[in-house]
Amino acid sequence: MYELDAAATHAINNLAGASTAIDFLMVWVSAMGVPLLVLAVAGQWWRRTGRPQTRHVLVAAGLSFLLGLALNQLILLFAHRMRPYDSxxxxxxxxxxxxxxxxxxxxxxxxxxxxxxxxxxxxxPGLWFLAAAVLVTASRVYIGTHYASDVLGGALTGIVAAFLVRAVYWEGTRADRLITSIL
Structure with a gap:
């Protein structure tokens, strides 16, 4: 399995260096992708149409983001994988x-x-965010910082976190109405 992962990672990373412009773009996407997505989510707080539902989804997205990163910290207690450039x-x-x-x-x-x-x-917006997520994750392999399975594992953790938040954070509850009425 490692050989397949290393081969896929190498194939994607091997594209780097062929074009200075694409290299620059992928480094930029890797560095700025997450902050720009967070700003895109936060900026929708003041959207006029569908305000209660939109705000509920924005809070759910933020909770999913935080829960996913917390789950990663738990995973790191058991997994200490070397970076592909170190290998x-x-x-x-x-x-x-x-x-x-x-x-x-x-x-x-x-x-x-x-x-x-x-x-x-x-x-x-979900499909736009999905396209951005694919681009950001591909950039991480392209620039050489992650194996392909690292980004697949991270994607799975994020999706699991979103499902968990969906299961416990319901629209229209007292807590939801309080949070979504802010500002």
Whole structure:
């Protein structure tokens, strides 16, 4: 299984270096993707149409984001995977990281947001967030910081977090009405 993962990771990372413009774009997406998605979510708080439901989904997306990253911290208690550039699988386009490779926090965060929107019925923005999540996660392998399975594991953690939030945070409850009425 490792050989397949390393081969897929190497194939994606091997595209790096062919185009300076694409390399720059992928480094930028990797660095700015998560903050821009968070801003895109937060900026919808003042949206005029469908305000209560939109705000409920925004809170659910934020909770999914946080829960996904918390789940990653639990996983890191048991998994200490070396980065692919330390194993000689990839060449790195950015500064090295001291954190373990599995799971990818970027993948977790972006897929948690996309899954929250999709699970709560906001299909159009959910699909846009999903496209952004795929781009951010692909950039992490492209620039050499993660194995392909790291981003798949992170995506799965984000999706699981969104499902858990969907199961316990219901629209229209007293807590939901209180949170969504702020500002």
């Amino acid at each position: 000689g699988v990839t060449h790195l386009l950015v500064a090295p990281s001291n954190d373990p490779s599995f799971p990818s926090d970027h993948a977790t965060a972006t897929f948690a947001i996309a899954a929250a929107f999709l699970l709560h019925g906001m299909r159009r």
